Structure formats: structure tokens, C-alpha cells
Amino acid sequence: MNNIIVQDRKDQFAEIVTMIQHTRSEVVRLANASLIDLYWRVGKYISDKISISEWGDGVVKQLADYIEKNSPEVKGFSDKNLWRMKQFYETYKDADEKLSPLVRQISWTNNLIIMSRTKSSDERFFYLTLCQKEHLSKRELNRQIDTSLYERSKIGTPKISPLVREIAPQAEQIFRDQYVLEFIGGKDYEHENTMKKALIARMKDFVLEFGKDFLFIDEEYRLQVGNSDFRIDLLFYHRELQCLVAFELKMEKFKPEHLGQLNFYLEALDRDVKKPKENPSIGVLLCKDKDDAVVEYALSRSLSPTMVAEYQLCLPDKALLQRKLHEIQESLSESEDENNLNDAENLHT
Numbered sequence: 001m002n003n004i005i006v007q008d009r010k011d012q013f014a015e016i017v018t019m020i021q022h023t024r025s026e027v028v029r030l031a032n033a034s035l036i037d038l039y040w041r042v043g044k045y046i047s048d049k050i051s052i053s054e055w056g057d058g059v060v061k062q063l064a065d066y067i068e069k070n071s072p073e074v075k076g077f078s079d080k081n082l083w084r085m086k087q088f089y090e091t092y093k094d095a096d097e098k099l100s101p102l103v104r105q106i107s108w109t110n111n112l113i114i115m116s117r118t119k120s121s122d123e124r125f126f127y128l129t130l131c132q133k134e135h136l137s138k139r140e141l142n143r144q145i146d147t148s149l150y151e152r153s154k155i156g157t158p159k160i161s162p163l164v165r166e167i168a169p170q171a172e173q174i175f176r177d178q179y180v181l182e183f184i185g186g187k188d189y190e191h192e193n194t195m196k197k198a199l200i201a202r203m204k205d206f207v208l209e210f211g212k213d214f215l216f217i218d219e220e221y222r223l224q225v226g227n228s229d230f231r232i233d234l235l236f237y238h239r240e241l242q243c244l245v246a247f248e249l250k251m252e253k254f255k256p257e258h259l260g261q262l263n264f265y266l267e268a269l270d271r272d273v274k275k276p277k278e279n280p281s282i283g284v285l286l287c288k289d290k291d292d293a294v295v296e297y298a299l300s301r302s303l304s305p306t307m308v309a310e311y312q313l314c315l316p317d318k319a320l321l322q323r324k325l326h327e328i329q330e331s332l333s334e335s336e337d338e339n340n341l342n343d344a345e346n347l348h349t
Contacts, residue, residue: 032180033104036111040103043089046082060086075182080224080272084112091115095124102128107177109138109229116227117145126150178229196251200233202328203247203286210316213239221246223268232265241314243279244269247286254287254294262298270300282311286325293322 046063049055064079088111092099099121103111110131118124127150131141200219207214214236221235234247246269248262262283269281283298295318299308316324 028180029105031183032107032177035180035183036104036108039085039108040089040092042082043085043087044093046086047089047093050086076179078224084115084227088115091124095121099125099128102132106131107138108179109177110136110141112227113138113141113145117142118150123150126153196249198332199251199288199325199328200249202332203249203325204234206324206328207234207236207247207316211314213241213314214245215239217244223265223272225268230265230268232269238282238314241279241282241311242277243311244274244281245284245315246281247284250285250287251289252287253289253292254285254296258285258287259296259298266298266300279307282315284315284321286321288325288329293325295321295325 046055046060049059050057060082061079064077064082067074067077088103092103102125106128114124114127114131118127127141127145130136130144130149136144204216204219208216215238217235217237219234221232223230223232232246233249236245236247237243238245246262246265248258248265250258262285266281266283274281280300280302285294285296285298287294287296297312297315297318299311303311
């Protein structure tokens, strides 16, 4: 009898959990739809002002600066994203009525991907519908576009990756788009590497302790290039060198393409973030796997040998960074082992 009562209560409790999860998903869905609607209205406002020549291109940058100054807690309204909102509105304002509801049911990130990577209204409708039905992550959406799923669908019934079926129930996670979370002031709930995050936090403290010339700007600093977003692990400003310093941490063995990625970030920083009187940005690449640590600098080719020498003199020595990286990882591994041991002991008791 007791077992029956316990099972009945478990079923009842499960109903409550289901209600909670459903409501959480619904709240995220509504937040996402409201944010997309806001972007639509802002995009329309900007488009209308520019179309009647009341605003010039420079006004959009002024608007972004005004928002940042007067509402610093509000993210996602850089001049680049404001231009994306204008493009978003102009892309769909004359579209078929069937498209309008769909754009509000998927994340802003996926909207950007579809808007930039599709060529026709029919193709946009195809991928918007696919995202809405299958709850595609941005990675899976890009993969389906890369494999020309739309083109293949016109030939026969396309096969959807088993991974899509696997992630479809995780709608709440898919809708936790970075733009939604930043707008409502939430945390980043995307999957993250805990060890890497801890290493980045410790490395940030070390760089700030290394010299007073380093000023911290941001962690996971967002770079917007076209309709794509990228993130720099750590971004500093060096007062003596008068330049931006980007740190990238890779939890794997060094690969040449890592430097290529960092150089791409530096070019974007110099083009879009660096002030006219500041010097070219510097990149510091940190690669750490279980056996080895590699540190490389990425410097602009336009720098003179004298300037390169000055940069290297002001930056932490490579050998010092390698030792510190190894020391931090050893410390974190010991803490993790200790926590696992305590968990095991608690479970045993």
C-alpha cells in the first residue's frame, strides 16, 4: 500500500514538474517573440527615417551611442545590429503573410543566418519552417544550409539529420538565444566548457596583476562581422602601447588555423573598434591540452621592427604565460578532483 501511495505521489509531482517546464518554455518563447517584434519596429523606424532622407547613415551610429550611454544595461543595440534590424524589416515587409509569423517563432541568431544565407523568399520560407518545426540550433541550421537541404528538397524528400530529431525536444535551450538573454538581463545558459571558463577567469586576474597598464574591457567580447557574431575570450586595453589586446584560449593542441582565427579577430577590431589614434591590436593565443601549453603572439604586419620589439617588451613573456597556464590548470584539476572525492564520500555516507 505504501508503495502505491509513493508511486501516486510521484506521478502527481511529475505533473507539477511538467507544468513548470511547460511554463518556462512558454516564457522564453514569448520573450523571444517580443524581442523579434521590437527589432522589427526599430528596423521599420530606421528604414522610414532614412527613406525620407531625415536620417543619414551617421545617425544610426549616434543612436547606438545614445542607447549605450543612456541604457548601458541594455545589450544588442550596436550600430551593426541596428542596421541588421533595418535589413530584417526591409527583407520581410513585403513578404507573403505566411512568413511574418514564422520570423517571430525562431531566434534572432537563426533569423540572421537565414536572412544572410538564402537567396529567395521560397528558400527563406523553407528554412524558417524547418527551424520552427525542428527547433534547430544555429549550428544545425548552418549545417543544413551547407548541405543544400533546400535544393535537395526540390528533387525529393530530404533526409533530416538524426541529430535534429535528438535535439528537437530541447526547445527551451534552443530559444535561449544570446540576444534574448542579454535583453532581459539573464545569464548565458548555452553549453559552456567549465574548465575553460575557469581558466579564462584566472588568466584575466593574472593579466591584470601583471602590470597596471592592462585595462580590462570585457570577457567573451562580441565582434559583429556582417550577419555573423564572434566572441573574443578576453579583451584588454594597454595604456602604454595604446592598443587593444585580445586573448584567445584553446583547450587543445596548437593548430595553425587558431592563429588565422585570431588574426581575423584583430582585423575586425582594427576596422570596427580601434580608435583612429590608437595602434594596431595585438593577439595572444593560449593553447593548453593535458600534455602541453603553447603561447603565440599575433601582431599586425604593418608594425615596424621597432614597434614589434616595444610590443613584446610590454607583453607578458611567453614562457611566463606557459608556466602560469600550466599552474592554473593544475590548480583547477586538483580542485575538481577534490570536489569529486567529496561528492563520492557524501554519496557513500
